[in-house]
Amino acid sequence: MSGVRALVGTRKGAFVLTSDAKRDRWDISGPHFGGWEIYHLKGSPADPNRLYASQSTGWFGQQIQRSNDGGKTWESVGNKFVYDGVPGTHLWYDGTPRPWEFTRVWHLEPSLTDPDTIYAGVQDAALFRSMDGGQTWQELPGLRGHGSASSWQPGAGGLCLHTILLDPSHPGRIFIAISAAGVFRTDDAGKTWRPMNRGLRSEQIPNPTAEVGHCVHRIAMHPSRPRVLFMQKHWDVMRSDDAGESWQEVSGNLPTDFGFPIDVHAHDPETIYVVPIKSDSEHYLPEGKLRVYRSRTGGHEWEALTKGLPQRDCYVNVLRDAMAVDSLDPCGVYFGTTGGQVYASADAGDSWAPIVRDLPSVVSVEVQTLP
């Protein structure tokens, strides 16, 4: 019987939540790596029992953990992330040059076809790849070699490469997003990159339509239509119908177009989900109501999904990597909050229930649909 495994990264450890396909009873395992920040865990599409986790603290730095049994046991693999060549500089908050310095891995993206190949998005922003199951890591230096890199500046969370999308129909095409540089695309497996920010408008930067410098929070793709991308920007929800070459705003009737996560329904590539947050200076929900917004039209027209979610006195946030979908029918939608709740909907968002209420602050949620 098929089932679901949710991989939850929190500020103080990782949790593995499992259920059968009904998705109404969950087993919770964890904390794994208790006391460490787990920015992200993700399973290999080619081998669902192969999982990777990014584990870090300010005290002891970065670890990468790997599991070959779906998260029951873990082993440390390589944690040496060294920038290629002389790292050079980017801009610091005060506008002065600052040498690139590795802090942590924000996002792990396993290859679609090879369990031993995995990409890592790191802070300060760079893309690394391992082709030996995480034992060794090499930077794909073409990204930081882009002519704009010396002008990249960090967002409030740091200069982080937080999103990696692998195009299933176009080998060698990868989209990445950096706060606060924007979206870049490679079509040659990482050798060369182009900014993909035309159509973005950010009033908080000197040139609101600059080619680079936008605070992109998250981008999402449906695997059946990889030329269509959706974006939650610092402000504005956007879509691209031409593989990132241009973007149009689709915020429509959202109560606020600030937020972090965005995801796409597993079976309907025009159905998307966001969680509006009040503002960049408040970072909590508007009106104390936890509302997921769903558009069935690829943007512009949005409906609030509230059934089963708290509608008063709720002031959590939902971070950029903390929403995911399963591929069962109906599609399951999941998200975690900074208050430690993980909510699930087994009916594409129509109704919600908490899987668990009192975890440490949730940083990331990924979901695997198991055979």
Add this chain to the structure above:
Amino acid sequence: MIRVVLPAHLRTLAHVDGEVKLHVEGRATQRSVLDALEACYPMLRGTIRDHVTQQRRAFVRVFACEQDLSHEPPDAPLPDAVAMGAEPLLVVGAMAGG
């Protein structure tokens, strides 16, 4: 035999309980002890010292014999009591954070 006490998170990472006992070739210094530690427990590479610069991580301290040795040169000899195994070398995570 050199005795090393690791902070709890690094003991978990290295799958060890209690003190670590190391055989160190030549003179016992912070560098030679940490080299031996990392050779026995490769998962600790990068957790106490930076992979490239070999600088001590900012929130890690090294104590022994009631002294803070954190700012001693890495090749300075450790106290005789540590070199003889009478006292442990303490690797300490700074008290900070939440």
